[in-house]
Amino acid sequence: MPSNTPRIRAVIFDAFGTLFDVYSVGALAEQLFPGKGEALAALWRQKQIEYAFIRTLSGRYKPFLAVTEDGLVFAARKLGLDLDDGARRQLMNQYACLSPFPENLAVLRKLRERGLPLAILSNGTPEMLDVAVRSAGMHGLFDHVLSVERVGAYKTHPDAYGLGPAALGCTPQEIVFVSSNGWDAIGATWFGYTSFWVNRGNQPPEQLDVTPSATGTTLDELLDFIDRRLAAGSASQKVA
Amino acid sequence: MPSNTPRIRAVIFDAFGTLFDVYSVGALAEQLFPGKGEALAALWRQKQIEYAFIRTLSGRYKPFLAVTEDGLVFAARKLGLDLDDGARRQLMNQYACLSPFPENLAVLRKLRERGLPLAILSNGTPEMLDVAVRSAGMHGLFDHVLSVERVGAYKTHPDAYGLGPAALGCTPQEIVFVSSNGWDAIGATWFGYTSFWVNRGNQPPEQLDVTPSATGTTLDELLDFIDRRLAAGSASQKVA
Structure with a gap:
């Protein structure tokens, strides 16, 4: 040195x-949307980070919990998944455990x-x-x-x-x-x-x-x- | 109004x-890496943009051609593709036509x-x-x-x-x-x-x-x- x-x-x-470990989020996603859970968790994470970058670049800060939910909504729509309020709440709550x-x-x-x-x-x-x-x-x-x-x-x-x-x-x-x-x-x-x-x-x-x-x-x-x-x-x- | x-x-x-239209880039990617071209083009684009965001956030500007090539290198490695100098040059050159x-x-x-x-x-x-x-x-x-x-x-x-x-x-x-x-x-x-x-x-x-x-x-x-x-x-x- x-x-x-x-x-x-x-x-x-x-x-x-x-x-x-955010693995449990992906596991729940797979339970809710069999065969699509991995794709949903990956795209959700990607959009969560992308939105954080873009908001910071443009001086449009918004708390991370809300940014996280925005990413989830986009990811589900992009993958054609029917994210009802219950599934949305379950997935967001997973961040608390x-x-x-x-x-x-x-x-x-x-x-x-x-x-x-x-x-x-x-x-x-x-x-x-x-x-x-x-x-x-x-x-x-x-x-x-x-x-x-x-x-x-x-x-x-x-x-x-x-x-x-x-x-x-x-x-x-x-x-x-x-x-x-x-x-x-x-x-x-x-x-x-x-x-x-x-x-x-x-x-x-x-x-x-x-x-x-x-x-x-x-x-x-x-x-x-x-x-x-x-x-x-x-x-x-x-x-x- | x-x-x-x-x-x-x-x-x-x-x-x-x-x-x-950047479609031709994806088409060449598919020719070079059959069955993987679409994934390569999508991840390449994603990383190109992500690197542009991150560099701007951190005040580390680098010209977009180089950022584009960085994104290509990462995407190919992530997908386990053998991107030799020839393929790399061909894909980058596609941006010129x-x-x-x-x-x-x-x-x-x-x-x-x-x-x-x-x-x-x-x-x-x-x-x-x-x-x-x-x-x-x-x-x-x-x-x-x-x-x-x-x-x-x-x-x-x-x-x-x-x-x-x-x-x-x-x-x-x-x-x-x-x-x-x-x-x-x-x-x-x-x-x-x-x-x-x-x-x-x-x-x-x-x-x-x-x-x-x-x-x-x-x-x-x-x-x-x-x-x-x-x-x-x-x-x-x-x-x-």
Whole structure:
């Protein structure tokens, strides 16, 4: 590690897909629309993100829960599915009962044992995040739960990423920003974070000219990455 | 028409998919990757637009030809296709030999006969647009060919849409902005243009809280819309 690599002082996590497994949403979609659930969940997610991008580009912020519902309505129409009020409510409610990925709780606890402050920085509304943190059994593990709602701009806008350093009181480089979304890991890298892409789905890298600081397939590999950085940091401190 | 509806003074067109038929790109993709061409063309387009959004959000502009190639590389990897240099070059070159949609040339000429200045406002680079205009036989039909390259921001950023009124010397409301992309028609509507969505593919409306001023399936319907607006404008002038 070059001697000018900054010490890691905190870790920020994206929420949906990174900490919280959204698989159950797809499973319910498949129950409701047999044979079309996967396509619905994929297009829903795509439109949710696309609408967040477009609204931010055009300065037309709207809370993420509503943007999420807009994406669902479009996706169902595009696929020719009859989304009645009941199905719509069931699918939206699924966002309130997500599970954590299996390794996450143990990793979060170990990171806290290292003395690292932990935070969430998400497109989700404060209410969505509060419910998700509780339903995943993660209450009390985070020093900050940051919603982009405070700045009215979705990631990858710099105002959104700027919430992290402001809350944690350190530079972006001293913070590991963790996301399972390739574009989010790249946006964080552009902003100046040390970045970790949890590539759970074995996706190809986004072609955006930069790569995250590190990539792994689970949060266990994040723990290894951080432990190596902490060890290298204290070794170079001893040398100095 | 309410008496405060402004007179239409000019028409601006999006380029790819609106004036120029990108079907041939999909057809070549299918030749190169039988059974996968449609999926490749769709994902390529999706990533091209997504990268343009993300780069603009993060202030990382890169010319659209390069963004287009980045989208192609990602899409091929995601679909597990072996995109060698030859296939890559062939697909990219296809952007230089697009055809106009069948009705377009006649409609553009009729709009010029109405005395309306015409312009293109596109994410494409000036070079891409120059080649496309020539290869579609549209040389000499446009008063302005505007590339967002001048402002380094892709649609739906207001700086991109702002190029139109600046070049044409009228208000956004006095200009009909025409796009086959639902999100582009909405972005133009937000900016203040009178907007026309050419919904060629019978897509569901984007769920973004506003609707374009008008929608049709071909440019023939655009001509009808404009003729009605011009007639109503001169009628109300006579009354006044």
